[in-house]
Amino acid sequence: MGGPFVPDPMLSARHLQVRLGDRTVLRDIDLDFGPGWTAIVGPNGAGKSTLLRALAGLQPLEQGEVRLDRAPLADWPAPQRARRLAWLAQQGEAGGDLTVIDVVRLGRLPHLGLFGLARGRDEQAVRQAMQATGCTAWRHRRLAELSGGERQRVLLARALAVQSPVLLLDEPTTHLDPPHQVALVRQMARLAREENRTIVAVLHELSLALAADRLVVMAAGQIHAIGQPGDPLVQRTLVEVFGGAIRIEAVPVAAGTTEVQWVALPRL
Numbered sequence: 001m002g003g004p005f006v007p008d009p010m011l012s013a014r015h016l017q018v019r020l021g022d023r024t025v026l027r028d029i030d031l032d033f034g035p036g037w038t039a040i041v042g043p044n045g046a047g048k049s050t051l052l053r054a055l056a057g058l059q060p061l062e063q064g065e066v067r068l069d070r071a072p073l074a075d076w077p078a079p080q081r082a083r084r085l086a087w088l089a090q091q092g093e094a095g096g097d098l099t100v101i102d103v104v105r106l107g108r109l110p111h112l113g114l115f116g117l118a119r120g121r122d123e124q125a126v127r128q129a130m131q132a133t134g135c136t137a138w139r140h141r142r143l144a145e146l147s148g149g150e151r152q153r154v155l156l157a158r159a160l161a162v163q164s165p166v167l168l169l170d171e172p173t174t175h176l177d178p179p180h181q182v183a184l185v186r187q188m189a190r191l192a193r194e195e196n197r198t199i200v201a202v203l204h205e206l207s208l209a210l211a212a213d214r215l216v217v218m219a220a221g222q223i224h225a226i227g228q229p230g231d232p233l234v235q236r237t238l239v240e241v242f243g244g245a246i247r248i249e250a251v252p253v254a255a256g257t258t259e260v261q262w263v264a265l266p267r268l
Ligand SMILES: Nc1ncnc2c1ncn2[C@@H]1O[C@H](COP(=O)(O)OP(=O)(O)OP(=O)(O)O)[C@@H](O)[C@H]1O
Pocket: 020, 021, 022, 023, 025, 042, 043, 044, 045, 046, 047, 048, 049, 050, 051
């Protein structure tokens, strides 16, 4: 999963160019995504969210094309596409009178038949997603009455409940405390490894991003490096795009083991 191209991709971008106002915010992006989890990182304004929106088909393109399972996104009928590709927006909606369980059930909408009847497997998917994000205990509370981190976990559960092969997450760790950040990272790794899902997450927490299978380093609307988090070129580029404000270190995952994890530290 080193370069921009992977064999048999689930999702592909070719020559993506996006203009917003009078600025080109994405330039000639070529990327493939296959099973595994990819973290997109880069400084503020790099174009990460715009890229994710483009991959989800939510961003008008000046040039280029996105393909899902080899077919152009625009050719997919909406329900089929919604079953194949789930999306968690940055700063998801806050309000509404819906209860937690009803919000998570929205994730099953693309699966419901003609009469909109939920079946056993829909309710099971909802239960599993709430368990995975730890929101079962407040399933009857209203979304509007939750804290920022609790709400984020519910919106994440809704995206997980879709059980789509492709999952696009824009800053999913926002508002999450460390235990829930760790739980989410483990969940992404598990879904990628055990269920062959294609997961793409924009992440600001660099030490979490460094746990991904692959990093895409962006700056000023372009891709500057792609590769495994341990790749020295990827790490050098990461430090560069953040203007030398960070350093990357290997630390043992536990005392007495040789297995290491990468961490990014602010260079104070
Ligand atoms: N409506 C708009 N008109 C003009 N420029 C815009 C508009 N919306 C966003 N931009 C610019 O597009 C660029 C990319 O924005 P984007 O949100 O994709 O960046 P990002 O990498 O996700 O940033 P952040 O880390 O701050 O969330 C930014 O420079 C932003 O100022």
